Amino acid sequence: MEDRVQDGVSSTATSGTGKSKLETLPKEELIKFAKKQVMLIQKANSRCTELEKEIEELKSNSVAGGTDEIIKALTERLNTILLEKAETEQHCLSLKKENIKMKQQFEVRQYFNFLLTYIVWS
DSSP states (O other): OOBBOOOGOOOSSTTTTTOOHHHHOOOOHHHHHHHHHHHHHHHHHHHHHHHHHHHHHHHHHHHHHHHHHHHHHHHHHHHHHHHHHHHHHHHHHHHHHHHHHHHHHHHHHHHHHHHHHHHHHH
């Protein structure tokens, strides 16, 4: 039941003192930690603002441009992804065939090595 805070500092009580690790940090370390947390919050807020703007743009584009263009763009993306999938599957199949061929060659080499060893010791 240990609460974790950013930067790996545990907020659980240390044994016997009843204080969290944050409370036991030196002042300089605590200031660094607080500044880091503030910076992370600011970054998160900035990213939220960017995403809200992007959502508004998408909403206005869908109303202004209609859904046909969105469907067309998504269809093109889907077709591209399906093509990549087919190419990847084809590549995977050729790799499997190559793997089987290499295994067979390895087994043949092992057999010949066995025969050579048997002949030499006979």
